[in-house]
Amino acid sequence: MKIHRSSGNIRRREFLQKSAGLAAFAAAGPLSLPAVLSAAEQPNTRKTIGIQVGAVSFVDEGTEKVLDLLQERGAVDTIYLTTFTYGRGLAGRQISGHPFPDHGAQESDEKTFHGGNYATPHPEFYRDTVLKQTRAPDHGDLDIVAHVLPAAKKRGMRLFCSVEDVFRSDVPGVKDVAEVDLPGRRTGTLCLCHPHVRAFWTGLATDLCQSYDIDGILFFNERNGPLLNALGASHAQSIASSRVTCFCEHHQRAAKERGIDFERARQGYAKLDRFIQAALKDQRPTDGYFVEFWRLLVEWPEIIAWDRLFDAAKHQVLAEVNAAVKRVRPGLQVGFHIEHVNSFNPIFRATRSYADLATKADFLKVVVYNNCGGERYANFIRNVGSTVFRDVPKEELLRFNNHLLNYGDEAKLDELASAGLSPDYVFRETQRALAGVQGKCKVLPGIDIGIPTGKNSRQASPDDTYAAVAAALKAGADGLILSRKYSEMRLANLAAAGRAVREFKG
Numbered sequence: 001m002k003i004h005r006s007s008g009n010i011r012r013r014e015f016l017q018k019s020a021g022l023a024a025f026a027a028a029g030p031l032s033l034p035a036v037l038s039a040a041e042q043p044n045t046r047k048t049i050g051i052q053v054g055a056v057s058f059v060d061e062g063t064e065k066v067l068d069l070l071q072e073r074g075a076v077d078t079i080y081l082t083t084f085t086y087g088r089g090l091a092g093r094q095i096s097g098h099p100f101p102d103h104g105a106q107e108s109d110e111k112t113f114h115g116g117n118y119a120t121p122h123p124e125f126y127r128d129t130v131l132k133q134t135r136a137p138d139h140g141d142l143d144i145v146a147h148v149l150p151a152a153k154k155r156g157m158r159l160f161c162s163v164e165d166v167f168r169s170d171v172p173g174v175k176d177v178a179e180v181d182l183p184g185r186r187t188g189t190l191c192l193c194h195p196h197v198r199a200f201w202t203g204l205a206t207d208l209c210q211s212y213d214i215d216g217i218l219f220f221n222e223r224n225g226p227l228l229n230a231l232g233a234s235h236a237q238s239i240a241s242s243r244v245t246c247f248c249e250h251h252q253r254a255a256k257e258r259g260i261d262f263e264r265a266r267q268g269y270a271k272l273d274r275f276i277q278a279a280l281k282d283q284r285p286t287d288g289y290f291v292e293f294w295r296l297l298v299e300w301p302e303i304i305a306w307d308r309l310f311d312a313a314k315h316q317v318l319a320e321v322n323a324a325v326k327r328v329r330p331g332l333q334v335g336f337h338i339e340h341v342n343s344f345n346p347i348f349r350a351t352r353s354y355a356d357l358a359t360k361a362d363f364l365k366v367v368v369y370n371n372c373g374g375e376r377y378a379n380f381i382r383n384v385g386s387t388v389f390r391d392v393p394k395e396e397l398l399r400f401n402n403h404l405l406n407y408g409d410e411a412k413l414d415e416l417a418s419a420g421l422s423p424d425y426v427f428r429e430t431q432r433a434l435a436g437v438q439g440k441c442k443v444l445p446g447i448d449i450g451i452p453t454g455k456n457s458r459q460a461s462p463d464d465t466y467a468a469v470a471a472a473l474k475a476g477a478d479g480l481i482l483s484r485k486y487s488e489m490r491l492a493n494l495a496a497a498g499r500a501v502r503e504f505k506g
């Protein structure tokens, strides 16, 4: 409680420092001065109600109109503006094969979408990296941060730049800094140990914080280490034991510093690959699948060590981004997106300590997407149930895993996708995160609104959205972030989220 109070005081001080500009805000727009003051006067009770929005929505629908809708329907006070990504999870219109929501352009941008930096990259921040040319060409000369920021400020809304580690292989420089896989091939993903990659992420964060008067950065990195990738131990991935990364020279050097034997790591992953491939062909080891897997880990501890090495590089990037932002201005906030696999994979959970993450961030956006969560959790169970836990009937594996994760009474495996995960799941995962961070950073659960699911999977009704938002707030969250992007959300669901927020605030 103490820590919450003091961080509230910091926020209040910052607000008061900025308040010289209040008169100008009031004169410039529809903002009422008392409304802003009342928000600042209750810094300890203020909950962040955020939403993730990509540039295309402001282009398609008009900035003022979008902000009106977000405030009026969603009770939103904070914009997480997708500023850097080459991915369509956060940027672009609705992905193809799914119905458009009831706002925005009703035409796919799949063919014209490119991605990159939707703000203006300033070259002085990218001197130490080959990744210099990342400007997104999608909307011509438009600088989305310069465009949306004054409009949001005028309304007293806060704005964070969302930055995501999703690249495309044709970006100049990517080939030079890409990961190397088990057989020694260059991939399309960036090596997080590479000095140019680290310089890129800190350069980008510094550029955005220095060049624009934003409130901070929300950093996304959903990349898994080689062990999980080998097992396909995530919801959205295939089992890729032959393509695990990274075995580049920088990882070799980092391994040497830690006393990890590179050759044994490679041999261990080659053995793991053979185990996985045999399992997929139903070739049961004499002692069973789980025992054989565990024996591999015991005999080849370099498998775990190499996975830890990947995590260490990923977490170092997080820490460096945080430090870079604080160097610009200590009051700027840094948040990390904590991916869905952290929720339903106990092996991944074991590698992520909320208490540790809390030392690197001001807030964690913890994914508790319950609607698409049913489909994703079922995929995860089927993946691990086809290799390591192949001897266990999948329904029993699901029940067992529910116990490990402290999930409540969720649907059976064959009904999980159509049922989704429950609001109780949102409540439990929010409380777990709050207990984990021990007040050292804020927890903002990511709430699923309209994240595309399969044809036979659950499509969330407004009541579903209402229940998820209410569960997160009831659990004691410091706020929430409506996800993944406004361009895939139906307005009735957005309004249901806003209704839950307003009722909670009374």
Ligand SMILES: [Zn+2]
Binding pocket: 179, 180, 191, 192, 193, 194, 246, 247, 248, 249, 250, 251
């Ligand atoms: Zn590497």
